[in-house]
Amino acid sequence: MIGSAAQQSIAVISTVHDTYDTRIFYKQIGSLRSHFRIVYFSPVSGPTPEDWIVPLHRSRTKLGRLRTQLSLIARLSRIRADLYLLHDPELLPLGMVLRGLGRRVVWDMHEDTYNDIKTKAYLAPISRWIASSIYRIVQFAAYRTLSGFILAEDRYGDYFPGQRKTCVVHNYPLLDRLALHRGAAKQPDTIVYIGSISAHRGIYQLLDILEQLRTRIAGIRLVLIGPFTDHALEKNVRDRIAQSGLSGNVEIHGKIKNVEAYSLVAQCMVGVALLLPEPNFTNSLPTKMFEYMALGLPVVVSNFRLWADIIERHDAGTAVDPMDIDAASAAIHTMLTDVSRYAQLSENAVAAANQFSWETESHSLIAFLSRIIMR
Numbered sequence: 541m542i543g544s545a546a547q548q549s550i551a552v553i554s555t556v557h558d559t560y561d562t563r564i565f566y567k568q569i570g571s572l573r574s575h576f577r578i579v580y581f582s583p584v585s586g587p588t589p590e591d592w593i594v595p596l597h598r599s600r601t602k603l604g605r606l607r608t609q610l611s612l613i614a615r616l617s618r619i620r621a622d623l624y625l626l627h628d629p630e631l632l633p634l635g636m637v638l639r640g641l642g643r644r645v646v647w648d649m650h651e652d653t654y655n656d657i658k659t660k661a662y663l664a665p666i667s668r669w670i671a672s673s674i675y676r677i678v679q680f681a682a683y684r685t686l687s688g689f690i691l692a693e694d695r696y697g698d699y700f701p702g703q704r705k706t707c708v709v710h711n712y713p714l715l716d717r718l719a720l721h722r723g724a725a726k727q728p729d730t731i732v733y734i735g736s737i738s739a740h741r742g743i744y745q746l747l748d749i750l751e752q753l754r755t756r757i758a759g760i761r762l763v764l765i766g767p768f769t770d771h772a773l774e775k776n777v778r779d780r781i782a783q784s785g786l787s788g789n790v791e792i793h794g795k796i797k798n799v800e801a802y803s804l805v806a807q808c809m810v811g812v813a814l815l816l817p818e819p820n821f822t823n824s825l826p827t828k829m830f831e832y833m834a835l836g837l838p839v840v841v842s843n844f845r846l847w848a849d850i851i852e853r854h855d856a857g858t859a860v861d862p863m864d865i866d867a868a869s870a871a872i873h874t875m876l877t878d879v880s881r882y883a884q885l886s887e888n889a890v891a892a893a894n895q896f897s898w899e900t901e902s903h904s905l906i907a908f909l910s911r912i913i914m915r
Contacts, residue, residue: 548913549577551621555596555608556628559584562798562827563650563692563711564627570714571902572909576622581615583608609634622913623687629653629675632682639685644912647682648690650711654679654699655819659740687912690905695823695846707908711827715897717799718834722890724806729876730761732808732837734801734828737777738769740821742814742842742862747780749814750789752869757876760789763808767795802835809882810875811837814862817844825850833857834893838885840871854892857885 550572557564559582569578580590583598597611613634623644626635635645657663657672679699683689689706691697697706731750737743746762753760768774781790793804805811811832815821822844829847832839839857841847848859858871875882 547577548622549579550909551579551581551616551619551624552627553581553612553616553624553631554627555581555583555605555612555631557582559593560797561627563648566717566799567711567714567898567902568625568648568905571898571905575906575910579619579621581612605630623909625690625909629679632678636682636685639687644687644915646688646690646909646912647686648692648709649696650692652693652696652820652823655823659818659820687915688908690908693824707904709901709905709908710825710896712896712898712901713827713831713834713893714799715834715894715899718802718831718893721802721806722834722836724803724835726809727761727807728809729757729759730763730808731810731812731840731872732763732765732805732832733812734765734798734805734831735813735826736769737764737766738773740816740818742816743773743777744780745814745816745862745865745868746812747777747784747786747790748865749869749872750786751784752865753873754786754789756873760876761791762789763791763793763804765793765796765801765804798831802831805831805837806835808837810872811835811839811857812868812872813839813841813847814860814868815842816862817842822846830893830896833889836886836890838875838882838889840868840875850892854888855885856889856892 552564552569554564559565569580572578579592579594581594581596584593584595585598588595594615597607599605599607623646624638626645626647627650632647635647639645654672654676657675658668660668663671683700683705689700691706691708692711694708697708700706733746735741750760750762781787813826813829825846829839829841833856839851841851841857841859842862843859851857851859860867860871875885
C-alpha cells in the first residue's frame with residue numbers, strides 16, 4: 541500500500557509515451573507531487589533517477605509492447621494507490637478492469653485517437669474504418685466505466701454525452717520555464733519548427749517554403765527540433781534537402797526534451813506550425829504555438845478556425861492555408877524583413893501567451909482528481 545491518511549497517492553501510468561513526456565512528467569507530475577504521493581510507471585532503459593519511477597520493459601516492437609503491458613500488470617499487483625491516472629488509449633481495457641476491482645481510475649485523453657486512426661496511411665481504408673470504429677466503442681465503454689476523463693481540448697468533450705465525468709485541462713506551456721529564455725539573442729533569418737516531424741505535420745510544405753524564401757533571403761535557415769515519425773520519411777526528407785541544395789539552410793537537431801529545447805527555439809525569429817487539415821489537428825490547439833509566443837516569436841500557423849481566432853485576435857502572427865506556399869512565404873518574409881512590424885508582433889505574442897499557461901490549468905487538474913479521490 542502506498543500513501544497514507546496524511547497524503548493520498550496517485551499511480552501515473554504510461555506504456556507508450558517517453559518517460560519525460562512534457563505533459564505527463566514536467567506538467568502533470570510536476571504539479572501533482574506538491575499535493576499527492578506519486579508513483580510513476582513508465583518504460584525505462586537503464587536505472588531510474590527517481591525512486592518513485594517504476595521502470596517497465598521498454599520496446600518499440602509489437603511483441604515488446606506486449607512485454608511492457610505484462611511487466612506493468614506484474615508491478616501494479618504490488619501496490620494499491622488511491623487513484624490510477626492513465627495516459628494511453630491502449631490502457632483503457634486495463635482501466636476498466638481496475639475499475640471493476642473497485643479502484644478509482646482516470647484517463648487523460650491527449651489527442652483525438654479516433655480521428656487519428658483514420659489518417660494512418662499504413663492501414664487499408666477498410667482497416668482504418670474497422671479499427672477506428674472498434675476504438676470508438678472501447679472509448680465510450682471506458683467513459684461509462686471509469687471514474688473520470690481528463691480532456692486536453694474542449695472539443696474532445698463532444699464524444700461524451702452530458703460530459704458529467706470530464707474535466708478539460710489544456711496542454712498550455714510552462715510559462716515560468718519559458719520566461720527564463722525569453723531574452724536570448726536572435727539568430728538572423730531563422731524559422732523554427734518543434735515537434736514530431738511527419739508529412740501530415742507539414743514537413744514537405746516547410747521545405748517548399750524554404751526553397752522559395754532562399755531566392756529572396758540567401759541566409760535563411762530552418763531549424764527542425766523533434767523526431768521523425770519513421771526512418772523512410774527521414775531518408776526522404778534528407779534526400780530532398782540534399783537534392784535541392786538546402787543542406788546549408790536546414791538544421792536538424794533530432795529529439796530533444798521540450799524543456800531543454802527552449803533555449804534553441806528562443807534564438808530563432810519565427811515559429812511555424814503548418815499542420816495539414818486533419819480532424820486530430822483542426823480540433824486541437826498546438827502547444828508549440830503557445831511556446832513560440834511565450835518566447836517572443838511571431839508565428840505562422842495553419843488557418844484552422846481554432847488557431848486563427850487566437851492569432852488574429854492578439855495580432856501575434858499570421859494564419860495561412862498550409863498548402864498555400866506563396867502566402868506562407870510572404871508572411872515569413874515580412875516578419876524577417878520589417879523590423880518595426882516584427883517588434884510589435886513579438887510584443888503581442890508574449891502578452892497573448894500569458895493568457896494560456898499550465899500554471900493556471902494545473903489548478904483544474906488538482907481539484908478534479910481531489911474530488912474523485914474523496915468520493
